[in-house]
Amino acid sequence: MSLTLDVLRAAARDIAAAVSSGQMSARAVTAAALGHVDARNPQLNAFTDITRARALAKAAAIDAGHAPRGALAGVPYAVKNLYDVAGVVTRAGSKINRDNAAAATDAFVVEKLEAAGAVLLGALDMDEYAYGFTGENVHDGDSRNPHDPRHMTGGSSGGSAGAVASGMVAFALGSDTNGSIRVPASLCGLFGLKPTYGRLSRRGVFPFVASLDHVGVLARSAGDLALAYDAMQGRDSGDPAQAAREAEHVLPLLSQGATGLRIAVAGDYFRRSGRPECFAAVDAVAAALGATRDVVVPSAAAARAAAFVITAAEGAAFHLSRLRQRPQDFDAAVRDRLFAGAMIPAEAVLRAQKLRAWFRGRINALFEEVDIVLTPATPCRAPLSGQKTIEIDGADVPVRANLGLYTQPISFIGLPALTVPLWTPGEHLPIGVQIIGPPWREDLILRVAHELERKGVAHAPVAP
Template structure:
């Protein structure tokens, strides 16, 4: 089964017409994963019960569009009876006793959890190099990173191991790897999708989203996992549209804002060129494009890393070697247990952010750092909200560079943090945002970022679908995979 040539719709038709069973599809998926994983390393854990789950779907009969279709799940989304590690040593043996709401919804729709994908440890990173389980490789060039933190999910989709995957996005962790891998990835409005059962990084920023080669596939999955959840008080009660059924590529009269601050001075000129070509396509399709200014954007990285690290320092207190996960050996007292378990169980990047966040929340620094960052965040919300009063969408590059070589930036935290400079604003404002392929720069994929008004994911899907049907980027086969052939 070559998922590079399939969609959820085409697979559903084959299953419904009994051209293939879910068991056969799952078997073929697992075999294909075995063949590709030696180069990609997208997965941490494969679901040993996937074939049994597929047999149950076959017995019950193919129903909805996801029924019987294998989907990959990022390894910070807990799954009952399947190891969930958040790519950290401190959770290397954690076996959850329940599943996250998003996974329960997928399983209720008949989707098959094929396995848990690699990621940056606790979703802290932009390259999937901070994982305790090793690096994932970009299918366009095995020597390059897939982005992060949802790098495993992105690489699994781009390489054709699965047709769609779930990821999480705290500051760009779906959109940046989507751009690096030449696929579509969407982060919905904060509250559109339940976070219950998602291992927390920064609770006011985290959001589950979807990655796929085709826009319509993400639309199908997002409709399925969205909606209010009594377990998550931040989840919205707003009605969830059928994004797939409402797809429309008519861009006539759509008003697009392009912030001049998105044209960052460090952006690869080839990326700027490809994004401008894409924006010009929208003009040809009948959209109007205006340059706007978002002055607060210059503070995006600083604000994000103060707020996110502060929330992380609070969320990660629970990992202490007492209740679950890794426990240090040969300890003499409770203090040794806490200190040694965390020192040995957390990677360097996690320790760095915990220390930064703990400092920002300390009595002597709270007003100068955390409180000030929260105030500037309010400016983001106000500025972006004002632009979206007069426009339907905000557009610009998803990233300043294409995928970089494994090892190039991992020892330079500040350089790594700058990877998020264009994606952070949408998280700080809680807005829906996506990355859609716009072309190639130096042989590597380029993403166009699209941001919309709260709960208007449909506008993003429509705009992304319109560009997809113009450039047909999904027909491109990742370069490294061509080499394998």
């Protein structure tokens, strides 16, 4: 059977359609994707583990009719290396976890993707224990931006972004505690979805900050995000934070577009502390959508600060035994932040949790008046790999602390949010805009993203 589709650039839905109809074999798709991984990964360092035998066996099973030809039949994908993959050690970007036994079973959402026919190619590079926004890792090496490997991918789902932007896979799973899907999606020119907190099961995903951790997906179109997201939905008693909601599929709703939605641009906090290109990108999206309204997200700086405090304290508490027993095996920058986080007084953490409930109430009131809020996803395009500061408003500010400036207040209260990629003529690196919706309305943000794609405003080309 010959290839009739460029599987390295094709949408997941087109690959699945070709495999399901018999136009292409899953084996041919998988072999092409693995060949591309072999060619590109040495430069981009997206994969830390390649599950070649598993991928080829799954493809053969699909072709033989022994595995489902579901909505993702034959579609190659990969997962951040904090997801359990049967037979693979869940390293979570760390040196320490490599001493653990290999996972016995797949994470819940991986099981769901497998049931839909997707073909797993492997596990992906990330910031150590997901505590970072750069995609840099002292143990596994830095993931590199496919659009210019001198630049960082962003993180912590850096390998996930690199794998999708380079065409090695059609989509990849990431995780997002403070922006770790939305930031690399912005820097690598991808669509990146962080669903509502509690929507998707996190069973089999190595935690960072349990009260803030989300699983999600990066892809090259809103349609592919919706396809993967729909496949991963489902109730699971194995994640105590999962909400008691049935699956609410979004793919059939995308064609409704953005007409009739009340869309606003966030001002104040979200119009400060960024480079001009991030605000220009928001304005371009607003103009395309006919959005003329401005809103103020109240106390966004305090919300971000509270997310910072909870992250530091809860992350440190989770890693306390490892900090005591193997401090030398951490990335020094992660270790010293966790040491400091362990020393935060309880009153400060509880006050941050009180602010969280209060802030949620204020934002719920805001969403009585609007359906969608637009903000920058990141304050700048991708910095150079290893770059420590960026220039904003004439001052040099730290890269690591500022890449999540606009994402942290949003995940703090678990709102569904999505990055769409924009490209400026003459610039070879993209920048993302964050589309935010009310709780449980992933359908709205995906409809807006799809509309922007349809209008040609947002798109995610495979890096040359």
